[in-house]
Amino acid sequence: MSGESIAAATGDILEVAGLSRNFGAIAAVADLSFKVREGEVKAVIGPNGAGKTTLFDMIAGVTAPSSGRITLAGERIERMPAHKRVDRGIGRTFQTLQIFTEMSVLENVVVGHYPRGHSGWVNALLRLPSGLSEERREREHAMALLERVGLADRANDRAGDLSFGDRKLLELMRALATGPRLLLLDEPAAGLSHAGAERMMEIVAELNADGLSVLLVEHNMRMVMNLSHDILVIGNGRFIAEGTPDAVRTNPDVIAAYLGEDEDA
Numbered sequence: 001m002s003g004e005s006i007a008a009a010t011g012d013i014l015e016v017a018g019l020s021r022n023f024g025a026i027a028a029v030a031d032l033s034f035k036v037r038e039g040e041v042k043a044v045i046g047p048n049g050a051g052k053t054t055l056f057d058m059i060a061g062v063t064a065p066s067s068g069r070i071t072l073a074g075e076r077i078e079r080m081p082a083h084k085r086v087d088r089g090i091g092r093t094f095q096t097l098q099i100f101t102e103m104s105v106l107e108n109v110v111v112g113h114y115p116r117g118h119s120g121w122v123n124a125l126l127r128l129p130s131g132l133s134e135e136r137r138e139r140e141h142a143m144a145l146l147e148r149v150g151l152a153d154r155a156n157d158r159a160g161d162l163s164f165g166d167r168k169l170l171e172l173m174r175a176l177a178t179g180p181r182l183l184l185l186d187e188p189a190a191g192l193s194h195a196g197a198e199r200m201m202e203i204v205a206e207l208n209a210d211g212l213s214v215l216l217v218e219h220n221m222r223m224v225m226n227l228s229h230d231i232l233v234i235g236n237g238r239f240i241a242e243g244t245p246d247a248v249r250t251n252p253d254v255i256a257a258y259l260g261e262d263e264d265a
């Protein structure tokens with residue numbers, strides 16, 4: 001059986017195997033292996049400098065691995081350019097917002113993005129009529145995404161005029177506009193109020209219930225524990241533990257890794 005058919009048969013959307021990245025003498029990520037199952041929310045947590053951003057950058061195609069394999073739905077992608085990974089179904093949000101402040105809210109969602117055929121969940125979810133022109137379809141799709149997060153009435157406003165919380169939601173919708181099968185969420189709760197974080201959590205939970213697979217990096221432990229089916233804990237680029245929220249929470253190695261950390265649990 002080939003690697004592809006094994007991955008397809010086991011229902012893993014992402015498989016990371018023996019992944020490493022060195023920066024000079026620093027091993028930012030060292031021999032990490034894990035899987036994200038189709039339809040799962042998996043969190044990657046670890047103290048500051050653990051290697052979470054480097055890991056995300058390697059999956060998204062921003063940073064090349066020093067060694068190891070990354071497989072998306074059966075296809076090897078570790079040498080593929082970032083834009084092709086987007087075509088293959090990897091969506092990403094950033095810790096530092098990447099929205100265009102001078103463009104309208106709607107244009108931010110539309111720009112450069114179009115739902116791909118593979119994103120069954122997004123098409124089913126939005127129930128767009130067929131036969132629309134491409135441009136019209138693209139705008140309707142963007143409007144439907146904005147409606148989901150209550151931003152439709154701000155569609156023509158300048159994106160820079162949105163509150164920080166709304167800009168984070170817009171950033172999420174921009175990532176969704178590419179029709180991802182796997183969404184990489186980089187600290188979605190960072191900088192949000194308690195209410196904003198709760199809202200973000202609800203939206204991510206809804207998207208996941210609609211079938212979207214999510215890999216989440218987040219310091220807000222309430223969000224991590226509530227949203228995740230499975231959690232990978234890393235420290236100094238290395239594997240520490242993996243398991244359900246309950247198993248990870250009580251794991252002595254995890255507790256030791258976090259001693260001295262100021263966690264907002």
Ligand SMILES: Nc1ncnc2c1ncn2[C@@H]1O[C@H](COP(=O)(O)OP(=O)(O)OP(=O)(O)O)[C@@H](O)[C@H]1O
Pocket residue numbers: 023026027028046047048049050051052053054055
């Ligand atoms: N471009 C780079 N050049 C040199 N060292 C780097 C580079 N990027 C990351 N590192 C180092 O790699 C290690 C892992 O960093 P990374 O940012 O991936 O951790 P993190 O878990 O995302 O941290 P945080 O939670 O603080 O965002 C750190 O020691 C960091 O200093």
